Amino acid sequence: MYDEGHALVCQLSDFFLRSDSLCYEIGTSTGELMARLVDHNRHKTGIQFVGLDNEPAMIEAATGRQRPGDPVSFELTDIVFKELDPCDLIVAYYTMQFIAPKFRQAVLNKLYEALEWGGALILFEKVRGPDARFQDINNQLYTAFKRGNGFTGEEILNKSESLKGILEPFSTEGNLDLLRRAGFQDIQTVFKYVCFEGFLCIK
Known part of the structure; x- marks a missing residue:
């Protein structure tokens, strides 16, 4: 299931990443998904990938995974306080559920504001039952x-x-409420398996 989710994120990136795009991954962990995104989009020129995580061990592991010349950088930071540059794609793969609920709306607001018009947030979350x-x-x-x-x-x-x-997951509707309040109106579920859900949110 984890591998299928990674493959789906890569396929979805085809619709939003073009030459000279910027892509963020929020909560990059060991960099496995980022490495797949870089490989999947290697034929495009000028793309920059930035992985963010607040755990030093994760940044170290992700940095060790990248190949020389890969257009990717990793930054030890907290997304709650990080300012983002304008970008075409943001991936949050089972990350928001670990952000304290009191900060979650502000973070999603920030992600929405950073996206260029027509850009997308790919959000995967564990969700509570209704x-x-x-x-x-x-x-x-x-x-x-x-x-x-x-x-x-x-x-x-x-x-x-x-x-x-x-880990403090919200329900499907709870996540949708947060996304809508952030400004997203075009939202579709692209993955669902029991208590795991992936949302494609286009600005």
Whole structure:
């Protein structure tokens, strides 16, 4: 599923990145998705890719992944305080859910303002169910999914405990409300698997 999401982001980039475009990835992590985006768009001239993350270890890993001559740079920064240059594409791949809710609207406002007209935000998020019944179904399906991918019950529990107070996903409608308040009107779900959703938001 993670690999399919990366492939979809690369395919979507075809519609927004052209020669001399600027692309940001918010929460670049180890740089795996950024490396794929660079490779996918290598035939275009003058594109610049910038990966942002607030964890030094992630920036180090991402920098180590890039190849000499790649048009990509990585910056240790907090998107809450970072000013962005005008750009054609912003990717936030399971990142907004880790930003404190009190800052989330301001960050999305900033992303919208940075985009050129016709540019896009590709936003992937873990989403809550619309009510307790659906959330319970989602939790059980996600636990089964993780077990099917080789995780033990103890590993699943430990991961859940480690994310308490850190991972704070919103519902689909909650995310849409944030996006609309930021200024996005043209929004489409491009990926959906139980509690994971990808939105394409065009300015």
